[in-house]
Amino acid sequence: MVMIHKVLVANRGEIAIRIFHTLREMGIRSVAVYTEVDGRSLHVRTADESSRVENYLDTREILRAAAETGADAIHPGYGFLSENAAFAEACEQAKLTFIGPRPQTIRRMGDKLESKRVMKDAGVPVVPTWDAEPPANAYPVLVKAVGGGGGKGMRLVEHPRDLNEAKAAASREAAKAFNDDRVFVEKYISNPRHIEFQVFGDTLGSVIHVFERECSIQRRHQKIIEETPSPAVSPDLRAKMGEAAVAAARAVGYVGAGTVEFILSPDGQFYFLEMNTRLQVEHPVTEMTTGLDLVREQVLVANGQPLSIKQTDVRQSGHSLECRIYAEVPEENFRPDTGSIAVYRPPTGPGIRLDSGVEQDSEVGFHYDPMLAKLIVWAPTRDASIERMQRALSEFVLLGVRNNIEFLHRVVSHADFKAGKIDTHFLEHHAELRKPTTTEIPVEALLAASLTSSDSRGHRGTNGADQTFDDVWQSGAWRNA
Amino acid sequence: MIGRELHWRIQDHDVVVRIEEANGKGVLRVNDRTVPFTVREEHSSGGWIEIDGRNHQFFVSRTANNVAVWIDGHTYVLERIEKGRLLEAASAEHGSGEIRALMPGKVLRVDVKVGDTVAEHQTVVIMESMKMETSLTTTRAGKVAAVHCKPGQTVDMGEILAVIQS
Numbered sequence: 001m002v003m004i005h006k007v008l009v010a011n012r013g014e015i016a017i018r019i020f021h022t023l024r025e026m027g028i029r030s031v032a033v034y035t036e037v038d039g040r041s042l043h044v045r046t047a048d049e050s051s052r053v054e055n056y057l058d059t060r061e062i063l064r065a066a067a068e069t070g071a072d073a074i075h076p077g078y079g080f081l082s083e084n085a086a087f088a089e090a091c092e093q094a095k096l097t098f099i100g101p102r103p104q105t106i107r108r109m110g111d112k113l114e115s116k117r118v119m120k121d122a123g124v125p126v127v128p129t130w131d132a133e134p135p136a137n138a139y140p141v142l143v144k145a146v147g148g149g150g151g152k153g154m155r156l157v158e159h160p161r162d163l164n165e166a167k168a169a170a171s172r173e174a175a176k177a178f179n180d181d182r183v184f185v186e187k188y189i190s191n192p193r194h195i196e197f198q199v200f201g202d203t204l205g206s207v208i209h210v211f212e213r214e215c216s217i218q219r220r221h222q223k224i225i226e227e228t229p230s231p232a233v234s235p236d237l238r239a240k241m242g243e244a245a246v247a248a249a250r251a252v253g254y255v256g257a258g259t260v261e262f263i264l265s266p267d268g269q270f271y272f273l274e275m276n277t278r279l280q281v282e283h284p285v286t287e288m289t290t291g292l293d294l295v296r297e298q299v300l301v302a303n304g305q306p307l308s309i310k311q312t313d314v315r316q317s318g319h320s321l322e323c324r325i326y327a328e329v330p331e332e333n334f335r336p337d338t339g340s341i342a343v344y345r346p347p348t349g350p351g352i353r354l355d356s357g358v359e360q361d362s363e364v365g366f367h368y369d370p371m372l373a374k375l376i377v378w379a380p381t382r383d384a385s386i387e388r389m390q391r392a393l394s395e396f397v398l399l400g401v402r403n404n405i406e407f408l409h410r411v412v413s414h415a416d417f418k419a420g421k422i423d424t425h426f427l428e429h430h431a432e433l434r435k436p437t438t439t440e441i442p443v444e445a446l447l448a449a450s451l452t453s454s455d456s457r458g459h460r461g462t463n464g465a466d467q468t469f470d471d472v473w474q475s476g477a478w479r480n481a
Numbered sequence: 482m483i484g485r486e487l488h489w490r491i492q493d494h495d496v497v498v499r500i501e502e503a504n505g506k507g508v509l510r511v512n513d514r515t516v517p518f519t520v521r522e523e524h525s526s527g528g529w530i531e532i533d534g535r536n537h538q539f540f541v542s543r544t545a546n547n548v549a550v551w552i553d554g555h556t557y558v559l560e561r562i563e564k565g566r567l568l569e570a571a572s573a574e575h576g577s578g579e580i581r582a583l584m585p586g587k588v589l590r591v592d593v594k595v596g597d598t599v600a601e602h603q604t605v606v607i608m609e610s611m612k613m614e615t616s617l618t619t620t621r622a623g624k625v626a627a628v629h630c631k632p633g634q635t636v637d638m639g640e641i642l643a644v645i646q647s
């Protein structure tokens with residue numbers, strides 16, 4: 001068996017760094033790639049070696065970097081080339097181990113119509129879908145892009161007369177975003193929860209699930225808060241959904257880490273939505289509650305070794321919550337912000353994990369996704385987990401770029417969130433959360449700003465000893481005091 | 482004693498802050514409120530203040546006219562709309578050898594008498610004002626030429642309390 005000894009991570013930011021951590025623990029060397037604007041980024045200096053590429057999406061460049069650095073495997077992370085079947089094939093042809101599922105699996109699951117057909121055949125519940133006209137009693141319906149994701153090429157249609165126009169618009173949008181103009185129509189489930197199951201398969205035929213993650217708190221169809229276990233999933237439902245997730249993975253002979261996404265309707269019915277053939281952003285909550293290192297399992301599977309654990313041995317303990325820290329302004333419709341991180345003091349303490357792509361003085365540009373870090377907590381219960389997250393967010397100091405930390409604090413502090421009464425429209429239905437609860441500035445903040453403002457008297461220690469004074473104070477009374 | 486006035490614009494309304502401070506203790510005046518504080522630590526990117534016996538750590542980040550302040554889990558952005566100006570240039574010894582009251586208040590203690598030799602940074606008088614004690618110290622060594630106050634006496638700001646000859 002040829003073992004992986006050096007891995008190139010075709011990604012950036014927090015996920016690249018998170019993968020380097022496990023590689024280092026496994027005694028495997030790591031290679032970072034970086035573009036011109038990322039030359040000084042944290043992920044580059046965290047790897048053992050680095051190689052510059054023109055673009056994170058450029059297959060030839062990534063393969064060249066792998067050849068030059070002598071890497072024998074590639075981990076794609078999430079996003080970028082992670083669900084690109086042609087890239088996985090190109091790796092195989094270049095005799096590089098692609099740490100992910102087989103190319104044909106990526107291709108089949110990337111096609112939303114094909115993936116649904118496969119799941120239906122495997123007996124997994126699927127949202128009713130139509131290629132053409134849905135029956136009149138099926139409305140409202142969703143028009144979705146076959147090659148899509150992230151809400152692009154998606155339209156809600158309330159009435160049959162609006163269907164054709166919506167299909168045409170979605171098709172145009174899909175062609176631009178995914179280079180594939182095919183769309184389909186799906187039953188619209190109102191007030192759904194997003195529940196996904198982590199699955200894992202190895203080359204020896206073992207397929208397991210590692211419980212669910214609830215990712216219902218989303219803005220612009222992107223998850224921002226995730227947790228496990230879900231407050232909406234009973235042990236009985238968990239068993240049923242877990243079984244369906246494993247059946248889904250088996251149906252495509254799944255190898256590696258994958259995620260089976262379901263929507264859970266308020267009546268307790270669940271439907272297969274899609275399968276993500278990669279490591280998910282929110283994978284840490286699964287790690288925190290099971291003790292597994294999912295990247296390590298990915299490497300084992302890529303080596304042709306068995307998974308380290310059997311289904312009957314997988315246990316979940318306590319509760320874990322993740323908040324995605326973004327350089328964005330919730331108060332201004334979540335617009336991204338850029339700048340230099342002037343102060344960065346993330347929280348520490350019991351049960352806290354930070355997967356960060358930035359540090360003090362990092363530059364946050366407009367070239368890439370504005371996610372800076374993921375703050376993850378673990379506690380024995382969901383209530384304790386929320387309290388810990390509130391504490392952690394309230395201690396997180398991040399100045400220099402505007403961010404969503406206070407917004408996240410307001411969300412996890414909301415009575416409905418605490419009660420587990422959430423669905424994928426939570427943030428639309430609670431738009432007030434985007435605004436601060438009070439606009440009044442406390443005297444502490446006024447004092448802090450006034451003490452340190454630019455024409456003040458320099459800096460000093462606790463004893464008040466003068467050090468550097470602006471001219472205005474040079475002749476003043478200060479020395480007397 | 483340092484007195485300063487700062488004009489801030491915070492989300493379309495203006496706030497005038499007056500700060501009087503000596504030896505790390507002082508008061509902040511805003512609107513009708515008077516808030517005593519202690520500065521426990523201060524550095525280029527933040528500090529530590531104490532108000533009403535409670536600790537507040539803070540961090541700041543400055544751009545041209547704006548100050549972003551992180552304190553107690555919240556970030557506030559304040560815009561400086563006028564250069565802070567000196568309210569009271571309460572006279573110091575600076576060369577004259579005069580030790581003056583830095584604020585109106587009561588003399589608690591006089592540590593020297595005429596003819597004493599004093600060292601640099603030696604305490605001459607301790608005053609109480611706004612429920613805070615302030616030590617008035619020398620800036621250089623010398624001899625006490627005159628003492629114009631006694632414990633318990635109420636003095637005005639700027640009043641000469643003692644004179645040091647070098």
